[in-house]
Amino acid sequence: MNSVRKCLILAAGRGSRLGRKGVPKPLLPLLGLPLLERVILTAARAGLDDFIIVTGFEGDRVRRFLDGLAARRGIQIRYVVNEEWEAGNGLSVSAARDEIKEEPFVLLMADHLVDERLLEELHAEPLEPGTVRLAVDSNTRNPLLDLDDATKVELEDGRVRAIGKELEVYNAFDTGCFVCSSSLFSALERARVQTDDTTLSGAIRLLAEEGKVHTFDIGDAFWIDVDDSHAVKRAETALLGRLRKSTDGPVSRHLNRPLSARITRYLVQSPVTPNQISSFCFALSAVAAGFFALGGYLALALGGLLAQLASVVDGCDGEVARLKFRESAYGGWFDAVLDRYADAFLLLGLTWHVFSGAGSGAVVVVGFLAVIGSFTVSYTADKYDSLMKLRFERGQPKGIRIGRDLRVLMISLGAVLNLPFLTLSFIAGIMNAETVRRIVVARRGELAA
Amino acid sequence: MNSVRKCLILAAGRGSRLGRKGVPKPLLPLLGLPLLERVILTAARAGLDDFIIVTGFEGDRVRRFLDGLAARRGIQIRYVVNEEWEAGNGLSVSAARDEIKEEPFVLLMADHLVDERLLEELHAEPLEPGTVRLAVDSNTRNPLLDLDDATKVELEDGRVRAIGKELEVYNAFDTGCFVCSSSLFSALERARVQTDDTTLSGAIRLLAEEGKVHTFDIGDAFWIDVDDSHAVKRAETALLGRLRKSTDGPVSRHLNRPLSARITRYLVQSPVTPNQISSFCFALSAVAAGFFALGGYLALALGGLLAQLASVVDGCDGEVARLKFRESAYGGWFDAVLDRYADAFLLLGLTWHVFSGAGSGAVVVVGFLAVIGSFTVSYTADKYDSLMKLRFERGQPKGIRIGRDLRVLMISLGAVLNLPFLTLSFIAGIMNAETVRRIVVARRGELAA
Structure with a gap:
């Protein structure tokens, strides 16, 4: 059982390197969501449900936004104000001392995006009393890193030996994700008094000297420090690249997904909902089917192109949902049911095309x-x-996954190449053979289990 | 957490009132399975996995059968022999003392069939040390009971006050299912020495006097003591009656299920497997579709009757699987996929029938x-x-569940009444409307959740 529920997020800084139109950095939109919203929703997915946000620069504006988010998502958010936000970020942590009390807590940065599973695993194991656990990235070639700005860490036996931006010798990076005990607060105090250091790194350094900073290696999990406009681009590209699904078929993987991700990059900035995208794609397929049924090569080819376009855009509903934390069981199911109708209408259109041309009854059976x-x-x-x-x-x-991506491409190509009857026969043959194959494979699997 | 894993089953008696062709009572077949096999498989489903079976009359034969069962099902079975099986059944329990040792155990009778959930709940709560928990049926009008032969119980405050077949005042019945601590063994010993009583009831009576027999009310859960040929019939009818599923549609509930249960009563006695039944029904539907396509009223009507027959028999695969403890995820899935093909073939046959008659292209679209x-x-x-x-x-x-049962009946009636095009239109309208309705209902459910 994991008992950490509190999550402290530092969102007080100005983020001068990203200052755009006076938007405070935590509210900077990235693929349709402000940075801080993405961090909070990721942490909520990872099981944290008691948020304490430290605000500073443009604090009123940040709090107003978060009040809306809290109401919309049913998330509990408390605020702490750090008036000295221009000094070291350790002051932001210290400001939350009264809210945190003695409980262990996860500490995140408003401008560090991370994988939700990383957070889950980070706080899955209980914390040793008096210690801090830092998530570190030991992949020193991580292409998402800005080496100049990254906080380096020297590890020894799973503990932090040295930490700092200027470190010469290092073997990992500080990802900005921690699980902390309240001993961090006294360390911050000591660092301030002893060395006039008000940074979080200063306090971590003190604890590290006492052997109290354990580490958690994130492996190849995603994380990125969004510090300037280059990092924004890198983060967007990385997040879009992570949209591939293990069940994507070959056409999806190599053709549809790269295209749909580009469209999604724009769609996330609009208020369009995933279900609206699903409905739009269904309508597009129905229009394509109508073109098929019209007769004539031109209408056929146009229908084919529309059908493939609909198949590409149909990837966007799930992509937008995932990027904006709007996935729902209903949404996935709604899309699947509409896809079944779209498939059937396309095939009906194609059948009608051949039948109303010079087709015999055999066309009906094949259709x-x-x-x-x-x-x-x-x-x-x-x-x-x-x-x-x-x-x-x-x-x-794993084998090739025969699915909708392949089927629609076959329909589209068949239409463009003016081979509607051959396409119908081909789909009839391949799809039924695939079903029979699955029955056989499943039976073998069942017997083996 | 439930920690009881041992299950002692008394299977030593002769069962003279059921002696048939010299088959010992535990091996008496009931709906295709020997009584004892059903008891063991039910207990295994309820989470018990360490079986100790007490044999006596025809012990060799019972053990040979059980060895086969153990190998087939991967169940661990140990044997205890009670040479004095003609005396009180308490001796059978005592004979298992060395195998049971100090652990709590579930005690069952080879001739008492019970609901698996009853067994699950019976041993879900930890047993108070030194006590015994008896499952009792407080429904004194239970139609499955043989009042003359039943062991009556007088309950007071959830404890047994008196127990015996001849009890005048009683408010419940002994179901033959117990969870016991090893204190039962000393009680058996005391009952034998003090009152020369070698029955299990004798020992329970002693423990009851000490307030050590707690009870578990089974509510309306199924149980039956299979003691004579009348009870066999009652048990078979009860088990067949329990085959209804909560997802059965109206046609299934009122027409198909009553008929399929009758067929199942015979099928369970044959070695036919559930998947063979599924395949047979699919073939029957395909033949029906072929009759539709042939043209002419006679073929149409015959196809309609065959389609409904296939729909009825299609209930038997699951029924046989459940009665013989042969359910599998693959089996249910295989049946569902074949049903989809059967449905589509029937509709294709019907479409072809109308189309090849005097049908226009509209038939194709409706089909x-x-x-x-x-x-x-x-x-x-x-x-x-x-x-x-x-x-x-x-x-x-809950509303009416529109499903396959209704669809096939509509096809069958439409064929018999010689209304194929109307039937196709009707199915096209109703089924698509139902899908749209489900989308709307699901959306409302999603929003409400």
Whole structure:
């Protein structure tokens, strides 16, 4: 059981290197969400639910924004004001002493984005009394790092030996994520009195000398210090790159996802909701199906292009949801059901195209089989994916995932190449064969289990 | 945490009132499974995994059978022989003393069938040291009871005050299920020495006088003492009656399930597997679809009857699986995927019937919409069912469940009444409307959650 629930976030600084249109750094938007909102929502996902935010520069504005966030998301947020925000950031931590009291707490920076699993693991193990645990990145070639600005750490036997921006010898970086006991407060006080050092690093250095700073290696987990406009770009690219899903098929991975991520970069800045994107893509597919049914090569080809466009944009609903912390079971399900309709309408349109041309009754049968195969492949996807996950975890080959991304591309290409009947036959054959294959694979899996 | 893992089952008696063709009572088949096998598998489901079986009459034969069962099911079974099986059944319990040692254990009778959840709950709470907990049925009008043969119990404040077959004043029945501490062994010894009573009831009576027999009220959970051929019939009917599922639609509940249970009563006695039944029903539906496609009223009507027959028999796979403890995730999934194919083939057959008659292209579109609606209703069923479960638990009305049972009956009636196009249109309309309704309901549920 993990008992840490308090989360202290330092959001008092001005962030002069990022000062844009007078927006205080914690409120700087990045892929549609202010930095601080992303940090808070990530921490909330990681199980923390009692937030204490230290404000300073433009504190009123930050608090007003957070009040709205707290109400919208049902999150408990308390504020601490650090009037001396222009001095060392250790003063911001000290300012929260009365709110934290004796409980252990997670300490985060408003401008450090991190992976939610990193936070989960960071505070999963109980903290040894009187110590501090620092999350460190020992990948000294991390491309997301700004070497000049990073706080370096010298580790020895899992403990911090030295820490500072100017360190010559180091083997890891300070990620700005800590789990702390209240001993940090007295260390801050001692650092201030003894060496006039008001930085957090100063206090950590003191504790490190006493062997009281343990570390947690984050492995290859994502984190980034968003300190200037270059870092903003790097962070955006990294977050967009993390949108790939393990269940993405080959077309999705190599064609749709790279394109949809570019569109998502713009969509997140608008108030468009994921469900609106799902609905839009469905409408686009229905229009494509209508073009198919119209007859004539031009309408067919145009329909094909629209269908593929809809398939690409259809990746954006989930991407926007994930980037804006708006995922919902309903949203995923709603999208899946609309996809089934879109698939079926496209195939109906294609069938009608051939049938109303010079088609015989055979077209109808092939069209039915194509719809049946497409549906059963979707119907069996959950079971197959969980089986594949098992195989993947066992290190067995994963194979190509036949799914909607491939199906729509086949329809699109078939339309553009003016081969509608061949496409229908191909889809009917491949999709039903895939379903039968899944039945066989699942049966083997069942017998092996 | 529940720590009871040992399960002692008394299977030493002859069961003279049920002696049939020299089969010892524990091996008497009931719906395809020997009584004792059903008791063991139920207890294993309830979390018990260390079985000690007391054999007596025809012990070799019982042990040979159990060795096979243990190997087949991967269950750990040890044996204790009670040579004096013709005397009181307390001797059978005493014979297991060395195997049980000091651990608490569940005590069951080989001829008492019980609900697995009853067993789970019975041993969920830790046992007070030195006591025994008896599962009692306080429904004195339980129709499964044989009043003359039942062991009556007089309860006071949750404890047993008196127990015996001849009790005049009683308010509950002994179900033959106990959780015991090893104090039962000394009570058995005392009962034998003091009153020459070698029955289990004798020892329970002694413990009851000391206030050491607590009770667990089973509520309306299923249990039955299978003591004579009338009880066998009652038990079979009760087990078959318990096959209804909460997700059964109206047609399933009132038409298909009563019929399939009758067929299942015979199927369980054969070696037919649930997956074979699923496959057979799929083949039957495919033949029905072929009849539809043939054209002509006779073939249409025959196909309709076959389709409904397949729908009825399709209930048997799950019923046989549950009665024989052969449920599997694969089996349920396999059946569902085959059902999707069967549905689609039936609709394709019907579409072809109308189309090849005098149908226009509109038939094709309606046929497609019928397939699409049928598929999406199945596709959305899981989500909808879990939502409905929630509403049901909150006491909200459940509404009619539109599903396969209703769909196939509509197809069958439409074929018999020679209304194929109307049926297709009807299914296309109802099924797609149901999917849209589910989307709306789910959205409301999501927003409410």
